[in-house]
Amino acid sequence: xxxxxxxxxxxxxxxxxxxxxxxxxxxxxxxxxxxxxxxxxxxxxxxxxxxxxxxxxxxxxxxxxxxxxxxxxxxxxxxxxxxxxxxxxxxxxxxxxxxxxxxxxxxxxxxxxxxxxxxxxxxxxxxxxxxxxxxxxxxxxxxxxxxxxxxxxxxxxxxxxxxxxxxxxxxxxxxxxxxxxxxxxxxxxxxxxxxxxxxxxxxxxxxxxxxxxxxxxxxxxxxxxxxxxxxxxxxxxxxxxxxxxxxxxxxxxxxxxxxxxxxxxxxxxxxxxxxxxxxxxxxxxxxxxxxxxxxxxxxxxxxxxxxxxxxxxxxxxxxxxxxxxxxxxxxxxxxxxxxxxxxxxxxxxxxxxxxxxxxxxxxxxxxxxxxxxxxxxxxxxxxxxxxxxxxxxxxxxxxxxxxxxxxxxxxxxxxxxxxxxxx
Numbered sequence: 001x002x003x004x005x006x007x008x009x010x011x012x013x014x015x016x017x018x019x020x021x022x023x024x025x026x027x028x029x030x031x032x033x034x035x036x037x038x039x040x041x042x043x044x045x046x047x048x049x050x051x052x053x054x055x056x057x058x059x060x061x062x063x064x065x066x067x068x069x070x071x072x073x074x075x076x077x078x079x080x081x082x083x084x085x086x087x088x089x090x091x092x093x094x095x096x097x098x099x100x101x102x103x104x105x106x107x108x109x110x111x112x113x114x115x116x117x118x119x120x121x122x123x124x125x126x127x128x129x130x131x132x133x134x135x136x137x138x139x140x141x142x143x144x145x146x147x148x149x150x151x152x153x154x155x156x157x158x159x160x161x162x163x164x165x166x167x168x169x170x171x172x173x174x175x176x177x178x179x180x181x182x183x184x185x186x187x188x189x190x191x192x193x194x195x196x197x198x199x200x201x202x203x204x205x206x207x208x209x210x211x212x213x214x215x216x217x218x219x220x221x222x223x224x225x226x227x228x229x230x231x232x233x234x235x236x237x238x239x240x241x242x243x244x245x246x247x248x249x250x251x252x253x254x255x256x257x258x259x260x261x262x263x264x265x266x267x268x269x270x271x272x273x274x275x276x277x278x279x280x281x282x283x284x285x286x287x288x289x290x291x292x293x294x295x296x297x298x299x300x301x302x303x304x305x306x307x308x309x310x311x312x313x314x315x316x317x318x319x320x321x322x323x324x325x326x327x328x329x330x331x332x333x334x335x336x337x338x339x340x341x342x343x344x345x346x347x348x349x350x351x352x353x354x355x356x357x358x359x360x361x362x363x364x365x366x367x368x369x370x371x372x373x374x375x376x377x378x379x380x381x382x383x384x385x386x387x388x389x390x391x392x393x394x395x396x397x398x399x400x401x402x403x404x405x406x407x408x409x410x411x412x413x414x415x416x417x418x419x420x421x422x423x
Contacts, residue, residue: 011042011085012045013046013086014031014046015060015090015105020125022155034171040349047061048060058100063085066108087108093128110133110135120139122142142171145162176258201258202232202257203232203260204260208270208274211307212264222337260282262304263307264305264308284377290359293363295368296357298370303343305327349394365389367384367389367391374406390416396419
């Protein structure tokens, strides 16, 4: 997979008015979703309370790079590698009614005097949200379903959880579409496309026709009926009479295919093409070198839907490695949404960590990967099998148990997290 020159490395800013009842709760859930543990994912910052030097009811601290007479932003000890601000304003009637906030958001959306690339994804919490300045109104708002909440509904109730689920789904799809690596364009052509012209993100659905078709079809129907994604599903995407193997390999290796879902039924392990699809997709691919000369490898995310019926048995599938797994059950509500949104979130994180790895300090005796290291993935990188290299990987670091397992396979390697390098 080739990457363009200017790959987004965003930092996320969630903005809400201090009187917005939903603001802090939604912001916390966004943070937990985009940073799923151990230092993974983009940095997420809050902007709600007035800045320390602001008057009562004044504006929050400015965004980095924002020109404001009283701005005084202090950088921490961690090296900064981001090159994009992705701003998520939670817009409700309080923000609309506050002239200072309206002016601030309008200026951010217009991009006036901004030295950084800034993408605004406005979120409508009520119908007044569309009364913001023109630079915001012309954008396609994210509109979480289930609002307004029923009168008296607590912010921890089922209705609130429905709002959170809808919001995180829309944020995930939007961010993945912006961040997915695209092939570099031919010389002399445009180097980037506005967000509304980017191709849709594609999810590859792999299943055994003998006993895995029902979950796969339900996932396909959900993708086309309730998301802005596309799906590769062989019943629809392999024309009669076409070369089966070439179409499958093209679908797996397409630059728009960002994630892979394997419906693991009892028959899946015995189907050679199912196993081959998974192996092709999960095999890491070289994507060039970092500025310091380290080789970079890109591994795409996969999710296994465990769809075996109780009491059935099947051989193991070693190709699954440490893939995330979700159990299928017909009666679980919103299960298709959970599966698809989770694997698309992982695709967004894979793209983010790959771009981040290209920018961190490194040298030629290092290999940079965009996922947590595991033996199945590392064995596909030839030079790691016998030589001594420093492997850089996302997050804050692995546990002692995980490192012990890796050292059993690769005694000559050392492992350092991105956070170790940047700090």
